[in-house]
Amino acid sequence: MTPPALPDWFQRPENRFRTAAFWFWHHLPTPQMCREAIADMKRAGLGCILVQARLAMPLSDYLSPNYLALCRLVSDLAEEHGLSIEIYDEYGWMSGHGGGLTVQGADHLRERHLFWTSGILQNGQATLQISDIDATFLDFLGPAGRRWTHEGGKARWGLWQIVAGGVIPSRTLLQPSQIKFLETGDSGCTVQITASDIPDETPVALFVAATCLTSRLVNYLLPETAERFSNRVYVPLREAFPKAEAFFFDHPYAGFYTWNGQNSGSGHCAIHNSLLWDDSLIDAGINGIILLEAIYGTGPQAASRRAYLFETYARQMHHAFFRTLRRWCDAHDIGLTGHELLPHVGGWNLLGGLGGGIDARVAPSVDYFDIDTFKTQSVTDAADYNSQLSAILGDSLARAHGRTRCTVEQYSTGREMGRPSLYGQWDLSLSRLSAQMIRHILQGARRVLLHALFLPDAIHPNPAHQSDPRFDFAPGFNLQPWWDDAPDVLEELARLSAFLEDGVPVRSVALFYPLEDLREGRSTPDCAAHFGLWAEALMDAGVGYTVIDEKQISEEAVCNGWLHLVSGQFDTLILPDVTVVRDPQTLSILEQFSRTGGRLLRSGKAVTTSRNDRTRWIEGPIITTSEIARLIQDTLPPPLLSIEGRPQRITLQRLTPSLLRIAVFNDSDQERTARLSSAPQDRILLEWRCDTAVAMSPVFIPANTTFSLSLRPRQLSTFELSVAMAEAHCSLIKEEPCPPPFYKEMLTGWLFQSDPESSPLPISTECGWEQQGFQHFSGVGIYTLYLSNSNRPYNKNLYLVLPKISGTLRCLVNGIEIGKSIEHSASFLLPSSNQDFKISLYIRNTAANILHHSMDSCLDLTDFSSGLLATPYIWNGIAPIK
Missing domain, CATH: 3.40.50.880 (Class I glutamine amidotransferase (GATase) domain)
Known part of the structure; x- marks a missing residue:
């Protein structure tokens, strides 16, 4: 039976299925940089771009006339090349501050926080102190982060206010006349409590509020904050990007202040960072008794009060900020998307990811289902390159609100490799990136948003920059040598996403x-x-x-x-x-x-x-x-399709009662077998090749028969499984033919060039080129072997096997490409010819050799290997590896 032609939507997926990318601007690019970059994004197969100003850019450039003019140019170029635009709504992140524009001339919108402390009454008095207020959460950004969030690089507090005081064991409040400031300053305050009618040794608590007078961060409890943010930031950006599909907010609020006195007196409190504060919270029901029990209480009643506090607090923030922004976006015919703080990022534990050590409840966070009601598209955050919760949670949020699937923002930290976060992963391979993107799509992502593309001169920073763009959550994907090989991968992923769009996921x-x-x-x-x-x-x-x-x-x-x-x-x-x-x-x-x-x-x-x-x-x-x-x-029924061993990377979409779409990914370095369980009716399995956009010949599976599928390492396969009609004609399951007589020939004598114009040098294929004089080379390494065919016993069905590779690879024989790979091993069918062969292998490594070798000793360089790492050979029979 002739394989059917696959539909156009699969062969040429729409932008919504294609990989998106942040485009970091560490400075204002030139118009020519913009033209070249947009053309390269189209060549790479991206579908959407989001311009993002980074900390290395002077604040004065953000939303300046020159900045907005370049945004308009990017908008026009994107439209010309058929790319979509979304608008990243911040300078850096923590949406709402607008690079300080929101609070400029509106000091009352600066972040205001509630702090607390406790002590013991002695002789009818207690002197309580709050000091050394600090936001350690941002320490990983260094001095640049301090200068970004606080004018002058230092937090200065003022407008101190006594909110309440109370007796901890009895849950009773003190009278305002019993509490007075002894001293207030820009880093704390001292308060005296006088209560002669209360026995000595009684623990008492104090709640005070203050405004950070130098902060560019905002108070999300005030609707005026979002109104001013939209007027000062959304309006000019909307004009600069008139065809944009949505605004994208990012991680609103990350103050997470701690202070001396936070856990004094009565011991450890139940809330671990300061709360944003506005007196409207009192009107909403958060009074002194609620605060006293929520922060210092230990029993079931205190737990209920704590839940009430955070429910009320979150509602105030969500409605004031997200609902106000959504109302603005609806009025201006544009979507609203983005993500809040997600403390599970990088893992599965709800509080065990990159948000460890903070109390996410004090941010617009934790109730993700409520926040998602204000979005037109669900987005979640993912860190590094292991399986994690992000995509399945994002898809679940979307489905709870009548939508489907999500965008997953994928970024790289150094933590996964034992480095500081900002160092990122210049040694990231295209194979690891591809595998992670497949995981996200199988778990419910419609697309992945890369964090990020860089300007071309980012790896040669200006010493005057306030932060080093080379290590701003590296890598800059487009500056990796392997980026030239990315288009095929991104096209395959876009087809996978389009393949899984229709139908309903099989989830019970x-x-x-x-x-x-x-x-x-x-x-x-x-x-x-x-x-x-x-x-x-x-x-x-x-x-x-x-x-x-x-x-x-x-x-x-x-x-x-x-x-x-x-x-x-x-x-x-x-x-x-x-x-x-x-x-x-x-x-x-x-x-x-x-x-x-x-x-x-x-x-x-x-x-x-x-x-x-x-x-x-x-x-x-x-x-x-x-x-x-x-x-x-x-307890649970076995899945319809399973892979031997774990983990399973499978998703099923039901289009009709008799038609399924199946995607399966071998997320391992070994060949594995997938087995389709038997069914009482005849079935047909039709493979849709996401890499080539063609269908293979249909396979007929008789009733009550299992079907086994061999999966190469990191192989993705996609199928339609349908109930066979009576008139169906297609291939039957066959036994594999006996392999021909065994033949294996080791291939030695390779030559190497780091520059096509240089003279070839002998090179070992047992170790990377770093150990052979090319330790600082990032780019395209060329391996060449001249091979005589005169004494070879078999000249048909011979495979060139490359058992261990580091980098992306293109294989040419006599100048004609016969295959390519992004994986750690590969095999290619050699041409059937009696001619001698010139085998050329073009291997692209990462930028780590250029960038990481120049850095300090915190980096482990032992895994930086490039090129061929084991001796290639020729053998006959079934191709062992792709």
Whole structure:
């Protein structure tokens, strides 16, 4: 049967499926730089670009007439080349400050915070002090970060206000007349409490507010903040990018202040960073009693008060900032997207990623489902190159609001490699990047947003720059030698995304997002780790699932053991150490779900209660974290398709009851076998090749027959699986032919050039070129071998095998390309010819040899190898490697 022609939408995917990229401007580019860069972005296969000013750019240049003129040029060039534009809405990040423009001439919009301290009454008095207020979260940015966030590089505090004081054990408030300032300064204050009617040795607490007079960061509790931000930043950027599809906000707020006195007196408090403050919070119900119990309380009532505080606090921020921006965007016919702080970034634990050590509840964060209501497209953040939660959470947020899929912003830190964050990964290979992007797309990303492309002179920084652009979350992808090989990879990924767009993902498991536990916790709650363990174990087991929040669960959702939610239909619900929900009605619904046949799984604590009715609960067996993987295997039905061993990287989309789309990725360095389970009816498997945009011959799978598929290391395969019609004619499953007699020939005598014009030199293929005199060379290394065919016993079906490679590779024989690879090994069918061969291998490495070898001793250079790392050979038979 002739393979069908694949549709145009698959052969030439739309921009929405294509990789997007931030374009870092460390200074104002020239118009010629813009023209060359946009043309290169189109050549690379990108679909969308977002201009982003970075810390090396003088603040005075941001939104200047020259800046906006260049933005307009970029807009015109993007339209000319068929690229989409989204508008990054900040200088750097922490959306809302507009490079300081929001608070310029509006000091009342600068960030204002609530601080607290405690002490012990002695002789009817206590003198309490708050000092050394510091934002250590930004230390990784160095002095440049301090100068960026604070005018003059230093935080200076003022406009001190006593908010409340109280007696910790009795939860009673002090009178205002009992509290007075002894001293206020730009780094703290001293307050005296006088309470002669209270016994000595009684612990008392104090709550004060202050404004950071030098901060460029803003107070998200005030709608005026978002109004001024949109007027001063959105208006000129919208005019400069008239065809843009959306504004993109990034990580609003990252102050996370700590101070001396924070944990004094009565011991460790339950909130670990200062809260943004405005007196409107008092009107919303956050009074002194709430603060006293939420911060210093330890019992169930205090936990409920803490959840109430953060629910009210988040609502005020979300409505004041995100709703105001969304209203502006709706009025100006443009979308609103972006992401908030995500402390799981880089991993699966809800609080165990790059946000470790901060209290994310004080930021516009944690209730991601609420924030997503204000977006037109869901976006999440991902760090480094391991599997993580980001994409599946982003897709779940979108589905909770009637949308599908998400954008995943992918950036690189040095932490993964044991380096400072900003150093990033100039040694990142195209293979590692491709594998990570495939993981994201299989987990629910429509596209990946690269962080970032650099200006061409970023690797030759001006010493006057306030930050080093070479190590601004490197790499600059477009400055990597392998970037010339990226177009094929990005095209393949765009086709994969387009292939998975239609239909409904096959997911019958819902993973409950433990919002109330996160809000109530005094320290890091166990649910954060339990959630991550479930999320990763389900993914590695090949079990499709969606993250849901409590707001989706209603009485009407339960029917015959199924949860029918806007985000999907589920017969299994998992509670990851969920000890509390907001509404007691939720407990009744979950009990009904279980009674009618739904599968309710849980780990951690045996009892779940509701916030304000601790007498209501549901119980279940205690499952420890070590039992999660076993419980998944023993309880949940086996997947339709599975790969031998773990992890599973599979996704299924159901288009009709009889038609599935399947994508499978061998996320390992070994060849593995995938097995499609049997079915009672005949089926047809049609492979859609994402790399070539062609279909292979259909394969007929008889009823009650399993089908095995061999997957090379890092191989991606995509198929349509359908029920066979009576008149279907296609290939039958066949036994593999016996291999021909064995033949293997080691290939030695290679020559090497780092410059096509230089004389070739002999080189070993057992180690990288760094160890052979080319330790500072980044670029295209050319390996050449002249091979006589006169004595070779087989001149047909011979394969050139390259068992170990570092870099991207193009293979030419007698000047004709016969194949290419981005992986660590490759094999290519040699031409059937009696002629002698000139084999040329063009290998592109990373920029690490240029940049990292010049840096200090904190970098481990042992893994910087480029080129051929094992002796190539020729053999006959089935190609062992691609």
